[in-house]
Amino acid sequence: MDKLKMQTPDLTDKNIEQIAQLFPNVITETRDENGVVKKAVDFDLLKQALSKTLVEDDNERYRLDWPGEKASLLKANIPITKTLRPCREESVNFDTTENLYIEGDNFEVLKILQESYLGKVKMIYIDPPYNTGNDFIYKDDFKKSKEEYEEELGTTDEEGGKLFRNTDSNGRFHSDWLSMMYERLIVARDLLKDDGVIFISIDDGEQDNLKKICDEIYGEGNLLNTICLENDSRARPYGSLATTHEYILVYSKYQDFIYEILEDTEKEFNDKDDKGGFDLYELRNRNITFNVENRPNLYYPFYVNPNNMDENKLFEISLVNKQGWVEVYPQESQGIKTVWRWGKEKAANNLNTVLFAKEAKNEAGYQIVKKYRAVTYTLNTIWNDKEIKTDRGTLETKALFDNKKYFDFPKPVDLIKRLLKISTKSDSVILDFFSGSATTAHAVMQLNAEELMEEFATKNTKKHENEGNADSEKFRDLSCVSWQKKGKRKFIMVQLPEKTDENSEAYKAGYKTIAEIGKERIRRAGKKILEELATKNTKKHEKEEGKSQKSLFSENKEETFSDLSCLSWQKNLDIGFRVYKTADTNMKDVFYHPAKLKQEELFKLESNIKEDRTPEDLLTQVILDLGLELSLPVETKKMLENTVFIVQTNALVACFDNDIDFKIVDSIAALKPFKVVFKDASFKDDKDRINVEERFKRLSPETKVTVI
Ligand SMILES: C[S@@+](CC[C@H](N)C(=O)[O-])C[C@H]1O[C@@H](n2cnc3c(N)ncnc32)[C@H](O)[C@@H]1O
Structure with a gap:
């Protein structure tokens, strides 16, 4: 219930609001005489806004400042005495799993993990509260002294109690959010490997501020990309422009990070020869900025033998003219003589193996083409496919929970899987410290399973091809070694035991905290992944290998695969997780404050x-x-x-x-x-x-x- 204020309105606040309407750029956040952060007017900027000449400002500088920044920095460096307590009952396969689920405030957890995971995490993904004006933000009190911080960090254990709803009427709306993010990102950076990378989801609300603090923490030069994600393609008829996108900022720790090469294992080629499938690409560079004027060495003729065509309708070519052969130069475009992509020497080395001629479609003559066999592909920075739209995430989580919606806006598994594919190796450690419904854990298990199954399919096929060969035994041993290295990504999820709303479906179903939803999601997702892939694998083998090869899951699997037991991906797939919870130290106060105790105590x-x-x-x-x-x-x-x-x-x-x-x-x-x-x-x-x-x-x- 609201309380009556019992006092006249604060006119200064009202005046500031009115100025904000006229000059939104001059509104800032500052501390009052009691150290409380509130909205204020930047008078230098206001002076400039009302002046026709340049107003000198000695404090002018390019950087993002906010009240609380220094305190955050200080906080990031202070040691804490908290620890983690294992919780076997809530874990799955506690003794064998390498995955972790840690319940607690992520700032404390990141600090607790400092020694053990320093420089060990390959990829961090986070999807923090976007500060939409309705989010719960973890409350920090910047008025406290260094000692008080230390005290509080070491002893407070009521994580849920420290959350507050950050509405945009809060005078320190941006500052609180920035401080919360800043201190966590500083501590998280230390956990990254030198070739590690962090992906941060954000929307227009704080994207610019987040980018500035990340530039400061990770270095401007380490911003690899800003991915623009179309998260909802259905524009609603509310106003003139519907926002349908958000972002993922990508920062590397150092320059050592390189994106993984993506392979399209399902790729179907348009043509085939005795070496396998291929697609054809024109050798001509269609970009007219490169032309005969500035690239004369790339402008030269090929000669086509019209009487020698292979089964793919490709013609023999040469760089030397012969009787009856047809001369081909790169075609003109917009009156400009275009050029080839390759110089003469490279072309000479690839004649009639990679380079051929084909009949041009719309005009008489020939095109020079190259056979392209790679199954790799490159992503661009605009992601708009249906697999990664927000509603996918909701559907996927609902499907796991008997079609009930227990969590708002979980990310789609395929989105995180894609991030994992471009940034991690088979044995990487992955951290998500705003884990929510644990989509990242789900994606890690899913990708591991797919990788193991793919590897199995390859080895299995090869093994059958080799059966009866003298080498087959040797092959089997080798395959087991490589097999065991696949699908070994490990996750670390961190989630506050944030209470679910008492009116929510989740609460009514018994999930009293978001952490409980997250843990249950991993249990259910793990089980589902095993079931789904077992079915997929059976179907795949039945379809592709026919009768010659029995499925891993067929009734005769024991007999057929008894010698391949080490290849069972099920055994190699880690769907377990160890649960830990933050707690105050195991040691009595005497350990940390012996001076405070009297001798007799x-x-x-x-x-x-x-x-x-x-x-x-x-x-x-x-x-x-x-x-x-x-x-x-x-x-x-x-x-x-x-x-x-x-x-x-x-x-x-x-x-x-x-x-x-x-x-x-x-x-x-x-x-x-x-x-x-x-x-x-x-x-x-x-x-x-x-x-x-x-x-x-x-x-x-x-x-x-x-x-x-
Ligand atoms: C936007 S959600 C993440 C959703 C997640 N990506 C998914 O797909 O389910 C952000 C989560 O961070 C959690 N969170 C907020 N502050 C936190 C803190 N200080 N420590 C740990 N978790 C926190 C919230 O409880 C919330 O579940």
């Missing part, structure tokens, strides 16, 4: 670890602290009477049991781990601790022993 503390924390919680924090990836395989083993965690064979071995005796120390040392971690409280006294270190020095000198 110290004696009362048996352990520096909070009582509610499990050994798996501790392991997660240790993994993060040591800068190891969260997706590493963890084996939980009973050794003697103790529970021991073995992370990636021997990268790290941890035991958080209370009583550590030398027998277990010796057993762990026998594993020769790189790092070993115990609980400080597990040792009776300093003497025991020193003894353990000494034992390791003797039994496994390379091991680094640490306690928490």
Whole structure:
């Protein structure tokens, strides 16, 4: 319910509104005497607007400034003490998966991942709130001191509570959004590989501001493209011009990034010869800016033998005139003599293998053409195909949730798949820290599955062709190796447990937060991908290979493919994910603020670890602290009477049991781990601790022993 203001209106605000109507460009955002950001008039600009001569302004500069920018920068650099807690019950295939779903504020999560994923992410895609005037933005309080920030970042745990609706009547409408984006983009950049890339969806509202902060963070020169996306082709009859597009800004971390070459595996060629399919392209350059005047070396004749035509109706050619052969120069266009694309030497090397002549359609004579066999294609920066329209995204997510709409405007899977195809390798790490309904996770699994199936189809066909050959065994071994490298992209989704509206269908169906929708979407999408591709694969094999080759999913698959078990794409497809949630540190305050505690309180503390924390919680924090990836395989083993965690064979071995005796120390040392971690409280006294270190020095000198 609205509250009465019980005071007269603020006339300054009203005046500013009136000036804004006349001169919108002079309205800016600034702080008042209490440090509160509000709308204000840039008097220098207003002076200029009312003056016929140039008004000198000593502060003139080219850059985007907003109140809160410096505080954001400061915030981006401050360490936090938060951690992640694993949540097995909500995960899928926790022990084997390499995908992560992290619930929490993305700013905190990005900071928590700093050590473990520094320079490891190949591609980031984000689709942040566009600041439409109705979006929920994460609230930051820029009035706070450095210490207060630190305190708040380290202890606040109510992510949902910090969201506020950013309406355009908010005096700091742009500033709040910019600060929110700025600090996150700064921290995210560090996670990118040197040849990494970030794609950011945005619309006209903040595109210009976003571009400016990205120019600052990533460098103007690293803006690779601005993709213009026609997201809705149906213009509504509301006004004169309907906005039907949005953008994707593409920035590379450094110049090292190159787009992946796209292959059209379904491509059908117009013609075929003994080398396979091909299309024909004219050798003539149709662009008249290149002509005989400025490219004289590209203007020369070919000679066509009219009596030697092959089965594709292509004629033999030469660069030397012969009796009865027809001379062909590049055709004129608009009275200008055009030129060939290739010089004489390159043409000579390709005569009658790549270059031929064909009868010109509309006029007498011949055209020189080249055979083009590549299945690669190039995208341009305007994307308007139906697969990537917004309503596709809605339909796809509805289809997964029994035709119910639980999430507004999810991105279409094919859109993200396309971004993945042009920017990632088979084993890349992909991060989306505004994950929403987890379309990016869906797209990663889908692309991995398609890649695995494609690879299987190729290997499978080749294997059958080779059957009976002496080489077939060798081939099988090799194929398994290459096979296992395919479809191994891993995703990291980050999503705030933002509450769903109590009146929404999602809430009524039991999804109390967007994170719950996201997790369920990945579970359902993974299952569906397996089912769909199994069907597709069966049909494809039945259609293409006929009876000679049985489908992987046919009833006889065991018999037919028993020797190809390593090629089962199902086993290689990771549709699982580990769920982690942000939480305050596992350590009691004494760990971070020992000075604040009195001596007698110290004696009362048996352990520096909070009582509610499990050994798996501790392991997660240790993994993060040591800068190891969260997706590493963890084996939980009973050794003697103790529970021991073995992370990636021997990268790290941890035991958080209370009583550590030398027998277990010796057993762990026998594993020769790189790092070993115990609980400080597990040792009776300093003497025991020193003894353990000494034992390791003797039994496994390379091991680094640490306690928490
Ligand atoms: C536009 S949606 C993303 C939609 C997504 N691309 C899809 O296809 O479903 C933006 C999401 O970011 C989430 N979000 C906003 N602020 C966040 C924050 N500080 N940390 C994590 N997630 C946040 C919102 O809850 C929302 O679900």
